[in-house]
Amino acid sequence: MSFTLATWNINSVRLRAALVSRLLTEEAPDILCLQECKSPVEKIPAETFHALGYTHMIARGQKGYNGVAILSKLPIEDAGDKDFASLGHARHVAGRLENGVTIHNFYVPAGGDVPDRERNVKFGQKLDYLTEMRDWFRAERPEKAILVGDLNIAPREDDVWSHKQLLKVVSHTPIEVEHLGQAQEAGDWVDVTRAHIPEGQLYSWWSYRSPNWDAADKGRRLDHIWATADIAGAAHSSRVLRAVRGWEQPSDHAPVFASFDL
Incomplete structure (x- = not known):
């Protein structure tokens, strides 16, 4: 089976159904x-x-917040969801294709503005969410799986416009990067996007606050496609559709694509 998969934080599917x-x-x-x-x-x-x-x-949805969906041309069955960190949020859903591949769609909490769990409950929730992801992957040992979504962390120095300036900014702090790395290692996940585009600055998100996002190019790579090591070699043709960020009334995220031959 060959298929192409995309992930996109749409920031309201009803408002942006046309997109x-x-x-x-x-x-x-x-x-x-x-x-x-x-x-x-x-x-x-x-x-x-x-x-x-x-x-x-x-x-899985809820009014006005969060929510994850998998749209497919291919037959796919509901493979459940997990409420990581017991937040009661619609942040994860899984589907299983006929070839046995499971697709996990995640929306990791953004974590608020202050990178300190004592001063910011949301940051603590984000770290707890990632910790429970790690523990679940260690227990489940996923195989033949793909993980996608807005993970709300740009892990590499070249995943942000300025590593030095963003070290204390939520989404690129060392503790977040460490937590995400532990979750990735626990599931033996391969960062498919960076496997195919190993060098250079690469972003999938540009703030609405920037009056000229394209020229300023102060982006971050918050959206990811991972695959378990047993099928990561079947992935190819990864890309970020940067131009979509410039569509009329866009999401602040651009879609990320990868293809698989399984």
């Missing part, structure tokens, strides 16, 4: 994983996506 439809029409990935849908499942415009050939949807 999702445009991506599905122009790029036609076999599977699109969305985060921050900000919608109850029953109000996701599934019929719109169904008409474009995405006849399968697995989702």
Whole structure:
């Protein structure tokens, strides 16, 4: 089975349904994983996506916040979800393809603005979420799996526009990078994007606060595609669709793609 998969923090699937439809029409990935849908499942415009050939949807949602969805042209069954850190948030959902590959779609908490769990409850929740991901991967030892999503951490120095200036900024602090690295190691996950694009600055998110995001280019790579080591070698053609960030009324994230021959 060969398929192309994409991940995109859409920042409201209902508000940006037309952008999702445009991506599905122009790029036609076999599977699109969305985060921050900000919608109850029953109000996701599934019929719109169904008409474009995405006849399968697995989702977890809540009103106004969080939310994850997997849209697929390929048959896929619901493989459950986990409430990491017991937050009661819709931040994870999994689907299983007919070839046995499990796709995990994550929306890791952003963590607020202050990188100190004593002063900022949200930062502590983020670290706890990552710790529980690590422990789950150690216990489950995932195989034939792909993990995608907005992990809200840019781990490498060249995943941010300025390593030095962002060391104390949430999403690139050493403690976050360490926690994400432990989760990745626990599941024997391979960072597919960086396996294919090993050198140079690479971003998937640019702040709405920047008046000219493209020229300023103060980005971060917050969106990821990982695969377990047993199938990572089957991945190819990774890319970030930077141009999508420039569409009208866009999300502040750009979609990330990878293809697999399994």
